[in-house]
Amino acid sequence: MLFKSLSLAVASLVASSLAAPSEFYLKTTGSNITAHNDLYVEAYHTGAGLSDPVLTTVTANAGHFYLNETYLQMDIGQEFSYGFDLGGATNYAAWEFVEINAGQGVPGFELENNSTIVWNNTEFGGWLACDWWHGAPQLFWIVAYEEGAIPYPSSCSEVDLIPAAISS
Numbered sequence: 001m002l003f004k005s006l007s008l009a010v011a012s013l014v015a016s017s018l019a020a021p022s023e024f025y026l027k028t029t030g031s032n033i034t035a036h037n038d039l040y041v042e043a044y045h046t047g048a049g050l051s052d053p054v055l056t057t058v059t060a061n062a063g064h065f066y067l068n069e070t071y072l073q074m075d076i077g078q079e080f081s082y083g084f085d086l087g088g089a090t091n092y093a094a095w096e097f098v099e100i101n102a103g104q105g106v107p108g109f110e111l112e113n114n115s116t117i118v119w120n121n122t123e124f125g126g127w128l129a130c131d132w133w134h135g136a137p138q139l140f141w142i143v144a145y146e147e148g149a150i151p152y153p154s155s156c157s158e159v160d161l162i163p164a165a166i167s168s
Contacts, residue, residue, distance in 0.1 A: 023064040023075055024163035026117065028055060028129055033157040036129040036137055040164070041065070043074060043082065044134050049102030051082075053139040055129055063100070064166060072109040072117065074100055084109065086119060086141050094150040095128045095140040117161040131155035 026041040039055035040062035046052055056062060063074040072084040083105020087097040112118045118126075125144035130153060132138035142158065 023066045023166055025059060025062045025166055026065050026161050027164040028127075028159040029162055030160040031129060031157040033129075036157045036159055039129070039137060041139060041161070043076075043100045044136070044138075046099075049082075051100045052134060053084075053098050053100050054134050055137040055139060059166075065163070067109060067111065068104075070107045070109050070120070071104050073105065086124075089123050089143045089146070092146065093143065094146040094148075094152065095130075095142050095156075098139050098141055111163065115162055117163065127159050127161050128152065128156050129159045130157075 028039045028041075029037055031037045036055070039057060040059055041053045042056050042058075042061045043051035043063055044054040063076075065072060065074050067073075068081070071081075074082040074084075076082055080102060081104060082100050082102055085099040085101050085103075085105050087099070089096055106119075108120045110118060110120050118124065119141065123144055125142035125146075128140040128142050129137045130140060132155075139161075140156075
């Protein structure tokens with residue numbers, strides 16, 4: 001019994017020391033569609049270890065994100081991480097899927113000008129919020145070299161993602 005208690009205490013200490021030091025919400029801004037501004041990213045469960053980022057006004061549902069080197073990750077209160085996965089630009093579309101899945105995700109995220117989250121990749125042209133199939137706006141990424149070539153649906157708008165403080 002003492003060994004079990006000691007093991008749990010050590011595991012708890014290790015887990016707390018691995019916690020992300022600077023967690024934040026991801027908030028949308030800069031949209032020409034008013035309804036796409038001031039929304040927070042939450043993970044919409046789509047399968048085991050898989051989710052789509054949808055946008056909500058409710059901070060209680062919003063994910064707690066952090067930058068782990070150049071990985072944009074979400075703290076789900078478990079020992080494993082969930083990271084931003086950006087679908088490959090393979091279908092000649094003007095935008096592609098974003099997912100929040102178990103694992104590290106893709107590298108290359110940074111805070112540009114100390115204000116906006118971007119993916120430091122030549123293909124990245126920004127973020128897109130679209131009223132899609134989950135009953136809430138969904139987050140996509142814009143393919144830079146296709147930007148403007150294909151018009152977005154009228155339910156979509158370009159947005160910026162900014163870190164917003166998590167108040168206790």
